[in-house]
Amino acid sequence: MFGAERAINVSVGTSHSLVLTENGNVYCFGSYSYGECYGNRYGGTVRIDWFISNRIKVAQVSAGSRYSIVQDTNGKLYSFGNNERGQLGTRYWYTQSPMEIALNATVSCGIQHVIASSNNKFFVWGSDEYGQLGNGYPLQILYTPVALNFS
DSSP, X not given: OOTTOOEEEEEEOSSXXXXXXXXXXXXXXXXXXXXXXXXXXXXXXXXXXXXXHTTOOEEEEEEOSSEEEEEETTSEXXXXXXXXXXXXXXXXXXXEEEEEEEEEOEEEEOSSEEEEEETTEEEEEEEOTTSTTXXXXXXXXXXXXXXXXXX
């Protein structure tokens, strides 16, 4: 599937999966319905060339439910797919092209929420329907990263 390339990072979402290879290629397979695989097709495997075309070296991939977040080697984050619950970290409804999130961090994607770590601080965004953002204010949607206070 990936030729002679070796996978170094993988992530599974609700209906799509991401693979990062040692050559810096990002592959996606599964649903393409909201741009989570950088396109509009359904099924099959696609290499997401946007990062190579823009000279961005990828360090980590993370898949959620109908969205994806990619971290480059400088810590910058790029999101694409569905933003129905704010999970892209931007105010756009959805995007098929990666958009930079105003935060340098490592991330973990949930179904419709994200937690990120940067310089010993944690940031959250997306759906807080069940209190999963940990900020004490369930039932809200955060469209941009907010620092998480553990006090």
